[in-house]
Amino acid sequence: MTAFAFTRRGLLGGLAAASAFAMTRAACADDMLKDVSKLKPGDFTWNPEREPSGPVSxxxxxxxxxxxxxxxxxxIAVATCSTGKPGHETPTGVFVVLQKDKNHHSSIYDDAPMPNMNRLTWSGVALHAGNLPGYPASHGCVRLPTKFSELLFTVTHVGTPVIIAGAHTDPWELTHPGMVLSGYAENEFEHVLASLDGKKHPSDWSEAEQKPVTSVIVSSADKVIELIENDRVVARSKLTLKDGDKLGSHVFVLNGANTDARGMHWSAITHQQATTPLMRDDVVMQRISAEPAFVNEMKARMHPGMTMVLTDAPLTPDTKTGKDFVIVTAG
Incomplete structure (x- = not known):
């Protein structure tokens, strides 16, 4: 089976923290959740009815x-977890689910069971059910409550973005007029809307075979934008960057079209170095543009759930020993 992946082992940054804004619906979600700081090891919340459909991150x-x-x-959910213990720290950064296996066993640690496994790297980092002592205790994986891991397994798919960070707040929503990476035109929204017709966020790999998962990587270091379909680069463009030479690190997930606002509706998660002033996601999105041919390729392939990652790290990997999609920031 071919997994959605692309080697990014050479993308090393210095992120020490992750920040984001909470707006609109995300801002009121806390009212319907119990105080997540008081969850005991093994506890979780699960409220999928709050948003029954759409892209998951x-x-x-x-x-x-x-x-x-x-x-x-x-x-829609919060769970306690156990990440990597000292000497086996869980790497931070941007990942996607590369493989799913409901009854996985470790090939590294004595055939240890890893139920409901969502693989994040081919070197062994994954989300899976496991023991939760209340502190970091794994060999690098993210251990989850068993029942929560079963539920999570039902909503993830190959290509689901997973952000592992040093801190957390809710994502926030933004609506960008027309097409990202191009100058706004009056009829742009209709063109983008037409490109989304009939496309749904893939729920598992079998569906993704017919509807490939698309990702866009924007590097300020290389001044390059790459369009990735499943595990291969299908288009590349020179990056035009306004107002400075840095972007910070941002993750955008396309939710779909907002017909009222006549724009594309995105969820945004911002990561910034502790020493770097926070730059709003909507401001950053207005700063980037690509060549027209690239925009057309992206328009043809974009779908709800498409992920766009902005980074100040170079795209050239040090090694290509496997098909990973990893932007590692620490570990």
Whole structure:
């Protein structure tokens, strides 16, 4: 089976913290959740009815030892977790689910069971059910409550973005007029809307075979934008960057079209170095543009759930020993 992946082992940054804004529906989600800081090891919340459909993203907060699940930018679940212990720290950064296996066993640690496994790297980092002592205790994986891991397994797919961070707040929503990466035109929204017709967020790999998962990587270091379909680069463009030479680190998940606002509806998660002033996601999105041919390729392939990652790290990997999609920031 071919997995959605792309080697990014050379993308090393210095992120020490992750930040984000909470707006609109995401801001009121806390009112319907119990105080997640008081969850005991093994506890979790699961409220999928809050947002029944749409793209899913997962944020793992290492300091909190919590996993937050969002659908369409709305938090639908929180669980306690156990990340890597000293000497086996869980790497932070941007990942995607590379493989799913409900009855996986470790090939590294004595055939140890890893139920409901969502693989994040081919070197062994994954989300899976496991023991939760209340502190980091794994060999690098993110251990989850068993029942929560079963539920999470039902809403993730190959290509689901997973952000592992040093801190956490909710994502926030933004609507960008027309097409991202191009100058706004009056009829742009209709063109983008037409490109989304009939496309749904893939729920598992079998569906993704017919509807490939698309991702866009924007590097300020290389001044390059790459369009990735499943495990291969299908288009590349020179990046035009306004007002400075840095972007910070941002993750955008396309939720779909907002017909009222006549724009594309995104969930945004911002990561910034502790020493770097926070730059709003909507401001950053207005700063980037690509060549027209690239925009057309992206327009043809974009779908709800498409992920766009902005980074100040170079795209050239040090090694290509496997097909990973990893932007490692620590570990």
């Amino acid at each position: 997962v944020v793992v907060s290492i300091p909190e030892q919590r996993v937050h699940v969002y659908r369409n930018g709305v938090r």
